[in-house]
Amino acid sequence: MVRPKRNRRIYISPDFKGFSPIGAINKSSVVIMSFDEYEAIRLADYELLHQKDAALRMSISRPTFSRIYESARRKVAQAFVTGASIVFEGGKIYFDSNWFLCEDCNAWFNSHEHDVSKIYCALCESKKTLRFSDIEFESDTSYLSCPKCKRTACLKEKKQKIACPDCKIELQ
Amino acid sequence: MKVAITSVGNTVDSSVDSRFGRCSFFALYDTESGNVEFVENNEKNAIEGAGPAAAQFVASFGVQKVISGEFGQKVKAIFDQLKIQLIVIQDEKTVADIIKML
Ligand SMILES: [Zn+2]
Ligand SMILES: [Zn+2]
Numbered sequence: 092m093v094r095p096k097r098n099r100r101i102y103i104s105p106d107f108k109g110f111s112p113i114g115a116i117n118k119s120s121v122v123i124m125s126f127d128e129y130e131a132i133r134l135a136d137y138e139l140l141h142q143k144d145a146a147l148r149m150s151i152s153r154p155t156f157s158r159i160y161e162s163a164r165r166k167v168a169q170a171f172v173t174g175a176s177i178v179f180e181g182g183k184i185y186f187d188s189n190w191f192l193c194e195d196c197n198a199w200f201n202s203h204e205h206d207v208s209k210i211y212c213a214l215c216e217s218k219k220t221l222r223f224s225d226i227e228f229e230s231d232t233s234y235l236s237c238p239k240c241k242r243t244a245c246l247k248e249k250k251q252k253i254a255c256p257d258c259k260i261e262l263q
Numbered sequence: 264m265k266v267a268i269t270s271v272g273n274t275v276d277s278s279v280d281s282r283f284g285r286c287s288f289f290a291l292y293d294t295e296s297g298n299v300e301f302v303e304n305n306e307k308n309a310i311e312g313a314g315p316a317a318a319q320f321v322a323s324f325g326v327q328k329v330i331s332g333e334f335g336q337k338v339k340a341i342f343d344q345l346k347i348q349l350i351v352i353q354d355e356k357t358v359a360d361i362i363k364m365l
Contacts, residue, residue, distance in 0.1 A: 108311070121310050122284060178310055196364060199351040213328060213350050216362045228325075 093209055109178040110170070120175040129179060194219040234252035238263055266292045267321040268361050270329040275359040279352060281332025284314030290358045291324055294365055299358070301344040314338040322347060330361055 103160050109124070127149070134145035146156035170177045193212035200213035211218050239258045254261050269286035270277045280286035285307050291300045306313040306320070314335040321329060322345050329342060330350040342349055352361070 121308060123308075125282075176310065179360075197353050199353070201349050214330070214352070214361070215346050 096256045107179075109176060111176040112170075112174040116174070120173065122166045122170045122212045124163065124166055124179055125159075125177050126179070127159045128166065131160040132163045132167065133154060188223060191220045192224040193221065194218050194221065199223075216228050264294045264328070265324060265326040266330065266365060267324065267326040268292060268329075268358050269304075270286065270358050271299065271305075272364065275299060275362065276313045277358055279330065279332060279356050279358060279361060283331040283334045283338055284317045286317070286331065289317075289321055290360055291321075291326065292365065299362065302309075315341055318342060347365075 114223065117169075123146040130149060131145065134140045134148055135142060138145075140148065142156055143153055146153045149156060151159075166177065169175060189203055190199055191210060191212075192199055192200060194216060195217035196212060196215045198212065201215070202210055204210055207222075210220050212220055239260060268286040268290040269280040269283055270290045271280045271286070272278075273288050275287070275290070277290075280288070286304050287307060288301045288303055291302060292298070302324075304317055304320070306316045309316065315337050318338045318341040323342070326347060328348045329352060329353060332352060334342075334349055334351065339349065
């Protein structure tokens with residue numbers, strides 16, 4: 092069984108669509124913020140994770156995280172200073188049992204075909220495909236948070252115990 | 264069969280645009296004739312509803328597959344209803360790379 096890296100495009104989206112300034116003159120100016128960018132700000136500036144941990148949580152490299160975070164900060168600043176609206180990109184799909192991963196070309200595709208023997212990659216026609224629900228994802232780091240202040244830490248090993256540096260209670 | 268591929272530019276050497284609703288261009292590839300046509304995505308900077316509008320737009324060309332880096336939930340619902348298959352690519356590829364695979 093292959094263990095593909097977790098697809099970082101699977102997100103829990105915010106339940107609002109964006110921000111608009113009060114009494115803005117130029118209503119048409121818009122800053123589009125991707126979910127990667129939203130997530131970078133949420134993890135670094137809201138959950139106060141270190142960039143290293145935030146990158147781990149998004150399953151991306153530290154330099155990639157820095158780049159996304161920088162871009163996100165610039166967009167927030169641009170909107171804040173110029174009175175542009177911020178629009179989040181629409182909520183992304185969650186893969187389900189109708190989605191397949193091609194082991195040859197690494198593409199995902201959806202299919203409503205029930206007969207597995209008739210499933211082949213919609214892009215390269217390979218027969219080496221895996222149903223999403225049958226894939227074991229690489230269990231990355233586990234995340235614990237402080238029951239009081241909600242601060243999060245990510246741990247390499249699940250057994251590790253760690254206390255919140257502020258509240259001195261064990262993270263759960 | 265016609266296939267739509269989201270593209271950052273209007274040539275086959277352009278990279279696949281990872282966004283669906285806000286991509287720059289759609290490459291419309293006809294697998295039988297081998298023709299590729301590029302159409303601009305006018306929804307690119309829309310404040311709301313870029314995805315669904317772009318979905319209706321590409322569907323109007325009679326495509327049976329749509330290839331991009333990601334799709335929104337509303338977009339998926341529209342394509343499901345129209346029985347249009349979705350393909351999500353994870354690696355950086357150009358439109359020409361995709362065409363070679365089809
Ligand atoms: Zn494939
Ligand atoms: Zn705490």
